[in-house]
Amino acid sequence: GAVVSQHPSWVICKSGTSVKIECRSLDFQATTMFWYRQFPKQSLMLMATSNEGSKATYEQGVEKDKFLINHASLTLSTLTVTSAHPEDSSFYICSARVPPRASRHEQFFGPGTRLTVL
């Protein structure tokens, strides 16, 4: 149980284009999902917390107009990188919080999306 998928697993795009990454909880409903960014050989940096039916909460220093997050259903959150530039190239990972009856704070992670902006 508690499987999280991401699509696409990798994407290459031209500078200036927008890219959408999907995060789905496959066998449970996730009211809260998280988006992380990971640079090579570094730890995960939390970008934002995505709450179903409400606006995402962004971490300090993350541009909300550049990284658009939509959590329209209990099983899907999307991250759109708008007007992508080479410095946005990174590994993006989403996670979903396990339903309340399970261990609090436990998160299950998607397999990640490798974004390369040319």
Add this chain to the structure above:
Amino acid sequence: AQSVTQLGSHVSVSEGALVLLRCNYSSSVPPYLFWYVQYPNQGLQLLLKYTSAATLVKGINGFEAEFKKSETSFHLTKPSAHMSDAAEYFCAVGGATNKLIFGTGTLLAVQP
């Protein structure tokens, strides 16, 4: 505020040797502690978690960790390393908010 410190960004052990990955935490509230493993170009997989029950926690793949409040530590161990254990390991703490705070990671290399 909460934080996690992982001592040693790189650890190398021989196959069959003891694995010890260190994690110290700081938390103003009772912490929830996690160890995750990440293989190249993949997401994170939960190894084990501490949620205020038993202080010695057993996880998958033969790993275990002991919560020591007096030392604010949650070190990860495995009695005998396998080649397949080579990966990046992250310690994380939660408790004050819904967020997890991750350490900087420890890259484990297993030598034949």
